[in-house]
Amino acid sequence: MNRRLFAAAGVIALLGLSACGGSDTDDTASGGTTAPTMSATAPSASPSMMSAQFGPGCAAVPTDPANPGSFDAMAKVPVATAASGNPVLSTLVTAVKKANLVDSLNGAQGVTVFAPTNDAFAKIPKADLDKVLADDATLEKVLTYHVVPTQLSPDTLAGTHKTLQGGDVTVTGSDMSFTVDGTSMVVCGNVSTANATVYIVDAVLMPKS
């Protein structure tokens, strides 16, 4: 029984191989020069394999590729535009607009963004949140503290990383479970956008200085 299943799995794998081979040609035909936003990952991997998102919060992301908040749609546009298509990130988007960081985030190449959800912002007492939103300088510090100037894959995520704000964020965890600065959980990680990798987190990060 098991041997039969194993052998059948082998046959399926072989068939899969020939199917993958078919799309290889297409990659070499158009991949290299297609969209400037296309990531230059191994051409044999299927798109879903090279950008596997993970985390309980991913379930809340729309799956219909026609929806601008879906992973498919987000992967095609720069990060601030991608976030603005996602309703769970609307508070963040408001803050980014307020701090005049839309273009800079869209234009930054190869960055990682920790993106707090609306719920994350809702955890901050309203008076404090309003204060931060009203002060562009503070807001900019808080927001740039959420951006690391290199692209972090789940394999390189754990560790201490210098942010654009200047302070360090510390990510602990492994596999599919990560915590940023000790309290902010990654609820949906490794989301691809045209110019940045996004980790959606459940608490706003605060720079130490």
Add this chain to the structure above:
Amino acid sequence: MEPTDIEPRPATRRPGPPRPGTVVRAVAVGLCTAAVTLGVSHLGAAVVDPAADPVLAVGAASIDLAPQPLKAFAIRTFGTNDKIVLLGGVYTVLVLAAVALGAAALRRRRFGLVGLVAFTGVGAVAVLSRPTATAVDVLPVLAGAGAGVVAMLLVVRAARTVTSAATGRPRLLNRRQFLATAGGTAVGAAAVTTAGQAIARSRPVGAESRASVSLPPPVRPAPPLPATVSVGVDGMPPFVTPNRDFYRVDTALIVPQVDLTDWRLTLDGAVDRPRTWRYEDLLARGLVERDITLNCVSNEVGGPYIGTARWTGIPLAPLLREAGLRPGQNQLVSRSVEGMTIGTPLEAILDGRDALLAVGMNGEPLPLDHGFPLRMLVPGLYGYVGACKWLTSMTVTTFDAFDPYWVQRGWAPDAPVKTASRIDTPKPFAQRPAGPVMIAGVAWAQRRGITAVEVQVDDGPWQQARLADGPSPDLWRQWTYRWDATPGSHTLRVRATDATGATQTAQRVPPFPDGATGWHSVTVTIT
């Protein structure tokens, strides 16, 4: 896959589906059949015409047929269309359909055959629905269907079962035969697919055709560009964009490979004398050379989808006039070899600007990615209304009579380029020491030209930037501003004014439906 019984094996299992054995057999029959069908079709298409591959044809057709709910998706993908995702989707549907086909074939061979006819029928319809399809193009699908029938019957036969006396469950009559047949079929499918790929790679007809082209020197060459068009600041793009760096935004799943011996350009619709040209006929009219900046409507504020090239081509307006334009027409619909339609206002083509049928780009025949053998170019219009690539036909008509591809998807029918400017250096979030910092970038307002660029630091006053030379209103213009930077975080903004005196609006609108507006900004840190 585990039985739900609590007793340890080998206790009795309940009969009835789904049994692992049945699933494995359905998967084996379905995938073997599909792989052989597609592999043989692929091989046939490589021989006949690479675009006759049914998988690619279905992918292309599904883009074109995308219904209203998918419109938003089409809009999002306008700039960056990730074709591989679409092909992945087609393959996923194929695998599911194949397994269903396998299950049907196991029940009754007749069901399997009907399913296979439907399966290949979709491919055949997609292949034949392409605008350049000929009857020959359906042969690869038919050959694939024939091979698929044989594969299906072989594997179904090898997957015969008998009821086991020991367990009362069906088991394979001959497991070795089943594995050998399924494995052999899979290996065969892989072999024909690989052969098809090898042939397709060895026969890139477009690349071959392009290599055979030698463009005559232009009869009206463009004057050399003065060095003063460039500001010479680090971090600035070159004034003329190299072909390999020129942006590419289109919906082609694979870059069309056009064989010049078959290619024709036709002009029809509301003209007195419809015409068809061969490539040589067009070259014989004499080439003009023009420096033109081209940009894409889907560019975000500050985005990368803009470039400038030295194009050679045939002036378009005289061709239309010679054909005898009938009165009352206002749209020229261009069609590419893969079926893309683009609608251009006739007025824009005829008003004296350098509307071209371009055959050369920066001194070489048009690259395949950029529309070999010929693309349209209309300065002052976004590409989606004026720059059809792989052009094969032009039809004079009206806007009322026909909605081209993007207009069907909600984009504006007429889309003149909006005045815009971009900071290229410093880059976002750059860190620079205090003191003089060169801010530099580009500004563009094709047809009108740029007359001023201003820079604002934080909420300070707008300051005049220095403009590099701008030899033509159809070209972007570089600019610089020397900023005495003080420590801290700063937001830099830019805005341009065109020759009509109009300054860019601060109001942010997204690219849909007729181009983004707003002042580009960059945040930098001075230490």
